[in-house]
Amino acid sequence: MRAVARRREESAAGCADDRQRRERACQASQPRRDVEDTPYGTLWGGVDLNRPETLPERTYDATLCSGVFAPGHVRPEALSALLRVTAPGGLVLVNTRDSYAESSGFASHVGELANAGRLDLLRHVEDAPYIGTERAQYWALRAR
Structure with missing residues (x-):
């Protein structure tokens, strides 16, 4: 500490x-520890997924990333950072706006990571509610 x-x-x-x-x-x-010693373990805030090397590898049973994969914010390649910090067999839950998923090739990147043996796609929900008229895609992945 x-x-x-x-x-x-x-x-x-x-x-x-x-x-x-x-x-x-x-x-x-x-990166900073926002909450320590909770039933959830350690929660991190202020993390730059475009520079994730400061986070511990293969540590978390579940990783949630909501509202982060957005235009001009975080590239699809940052999904690798979420997989890197998630323990094998752990869940990675992500959402993207439809417009971002389509323009960034997010689904293709998920497919590449699956083909490379880095993840299993558990569920992908398309055209789901988000904000106002914007629609979203939700992803449930299992880290390998």
Whole structure:
């Protein structure tokens, strides 16, 4: 825990210029444990799935990612990061907007990962309710 606290102090020290804005940006870019020692284990926040190397590998029985795979936010390739931190046999639950799934090739990426033996597709729900008139796709995957 001390190492985590020290890293936070060091990263906050790099935000001295324009303190309020930059401090928030620095803190948001660092993975942090939001809740510890709960029945759910450890919950992480502030994680950048485009740079996931800071998270422990093959640790979690279930990984939930909602509202993250969106245009200009996280690429489909970040699904590999979710699989990397999920224990073999663990669940990965993801949703995408229909427009993102179609424009990004998300389904193709899921298929590539399945063909490579990284996941099993348990369920894929298409054209489901989301926000307003926007529709969504929901994915239930099992990490291998």
